[in-house]
Amino acid sequence: MRQTISSPISPNRGSISKPSKGRRAAAGEADPKLREELERASSGLTYSSESDRPFEFFALNYPGKRTTPSVAEFARLVDAPAGVPVEVSSLEIFFARHTTTSDPYDGNAQRLRPRYEELVRALSQRLRDVKVYRVGTGEVTCYIAGLDASGNLAGLKTIAVETRSS
Numbered sequence: 001m002r003q004t005i006s007s008p009i010s011p012n013r014g015s016i017s018k019p020s021k022g023r024r025a026a027a028g029e030a031d032p033k034l035r036e037e038l039e040r041a042s043s044g045l046t047y048s049s050e051s052d053r054p055f056e057f058f059a060l061n062y063p064g065k066r067t068t069p070s071v072a073e074f075a076r077l078v079d080a081p082a083g084v085p086v087e088v089s090s091l092e093i094f095f096a097r098h099t100t101t102s103d104p105y106d107g108n109a110q111r112l113r114p115r116y117e118e119l120v121r122a123l124s125q126r127l128r129d130v131k132v133y134r135v136g137t138g139e140v141t142c143y144i145a146g147l148d149a150s151g152n153l154a155g156l157k158t159i160a161v162e163t164r165s166s
Helices: 032-042 071-077 091-098 107-126
Strands: 002-004 015-017 046-048 052-054 056-061 086-089 128-135 138-147 152-162
Touching: 032 056, 032 107, 032 152, 046 091, 046 152, 052 152, 071 086, 071 128, 091 107, 091 128, 091 138, 107 138
Parallel strands: none
Antiparallel strands: 002 015, 046 052, 056 152, 086 128, 128 138, 138 152
């Protein structure tokens, strides 16, 4: 059975296959254990920007690669329209607002900080060459992506709302 997760950038990308239990995921299929672990680690957490948005698992077929794609290749993989900005940053920089630079006087932020730190650990341990790709402006689709054991590009995605005042 194939389940598709739509993206505001590309409704046709980010398809996820659910392999049957008891076998390892093949290239192009999402690893069910990886999906379960990342969904559990991110459950109830949001990425804070001008709007707090949840995390969602994604996987893309990316066979035979040893490193995550370049910015241009990633834009092609997610069908980003020509001219839409795509940036890349590190996992640590992306999550800094929830971990290293979280407000020490905000009780809720401090209560959630260990969960965000655990999410960063899970992403770092389960995926290779993890990067954060930011696609668009205003409503920026953020893909926290790395290579899984089956040759897929997988991870979590969320939306960051970033309006700029003139």
